[in-house]
Amino acid sequence: MFILGLTGGIGSGKSAASAFFRDAGITVVDADMVAREVVEPGEPAWSAIKERFGNDAINEDSTLNRAWLRQKVFSEPEERRWLEGQTHPRIRDRITEQLAAAKSPYAILESPLLFESGQCELVTSTLVVDVPEQLQVERASNRDDNDPEQIKRIIAAQLPRQERLQRADQVVDNSGSLDELYKQLSALHATYLAASSTTS
Ligand SMILES: CC(C)(COP(=O)(O)OP(=O)(O)OC[C@H]1O[C@@H](n2cnc3c(N)ncnc32)[C@H](O)[C@@H]1O)[C@@H](O)C(=O)NCCC(=O)NCCS
Numbered sequence: 001m002f003i004l005g006l007t008g009g010i011g012s013g014k015s016a017a018s019a020f021f022r023d024a025g026i027t028v029v030d031a032d033m034v035a036r037e038v039v040e041p042g043e044p045a046w047s048a049i050k051e052r053f054g055n056d057a058i059n060e061d062s063t064l065n066r067a068w069l070r071q072k073v074f075s076e077p078e079e080r081r082w083l084e085g086q087t088h089p090r091i092r093d094r095i096t097e098q099l100a101a102a103k104s105p106y107a108i109l110e111s112p113l114l115f116e117s118g119q120c121e122l123v124t125s126t127l128v129v130d131v132p133e134q135l136q137v138e139r140a141s142n143r144d145d146n147d148p149e150q151i152k153r154i155i156a157a158q159l160p161r162q163e164r165l166q167r168a169d170q171v172v173d174n175s176g177s178l179d180e181l182y183k184q185l186s187a188l189h190a191t192y193l194a195a196s197s198t199t200s
């Protein structure tokens with residue numbers, strides 16, 4: 001099956017782009033959602049986090065204290081790498097299963113860390129949603145009500161923009177309106193449909 005890897009830094013517009021493809025009937029596997037599944041209470045990664053960080057990392061209702069953990073891992077890179085060591089292999093296994101179950105003409109893996117985590121090995125072609133860094137900070141801090149400095153630390157933990165662009169098979173520019181984004185995606189969707197009818 002033709003699988004498109006959809007990526008971009010925090011706040012670049014991956015969710016906006018994947019909403020377009022979902023509306024067109026394409027199955028989208030969202031790595032951020034899968035990342036939440038693997039740390040649900042009782043899951044092995046949840047237990048490992050509880051053991052390493054204690055109750056600071058866990059809310060009263062047993063769910064992960066995401067705000068505490070975000071603060072921790074984006075200011076201490078070795079803790080981020082430890083967390084990724086616990087979560088990424090499990091995220092990858094579930095993504096593989098979910099992509100295999102997709103029934104649409106082609107499928108999409110939406111992931112902020114497609115290149116960084118090696119998830120790009122699971123896809124046929126890659127599409128980067130690109131905006132300048134300043135716009136990433138603006139849009140992401142408005143959306144999450146997050147401190148811009150926190151967003152900058154997250155950007156620093158991701159692939160630099162130029163490297164991401166170099167690794168992309170295709171790029172869409174999301175510095176304009178959503179309509180302008182959708183116009184670019186509509187043209188690409190037609191090419192993915194054509195590619196999937198020859199590969200399947
Ligand atoms: C640190 C955590 C608990 C913070 O949770 P929070 O709800 O605040 O953020 P959320 O998960 O929605 O992520 C928001 C964005 O942060 C960025 N981000 C998340 N994890 C990472 C990471 N390890 N490295 C770089 N950027 C990351 C992505 O752009 C993501 O879209 C959470 O991000 C996490 O568990 N991260 C480790 C798992 C992971 O790498 N997930 C990314 C998808 S594979």
Ligand SMILES: Nc1ncnc2c1ncn2[C@@H]1O[C@H](COP(=O)(O)OP(=O)(O)OP(=O)(O)O)[C@@H](O)[C@H]1O
Nearest residue numbers: 009010011012013014015016112139143176177178
């Ligand atoms: N072209 C656009 N014009 C104006 N606002 C936009 C545009 N594209 C996205 N946005 C807004 O910017 C914010 C970030 O977009 P989105 O959530 O799609 O990014 P993302 O890449 O999925 O981020 P994350 O990595 O954090 O999940 C959202 O509030 C979204 O509504």
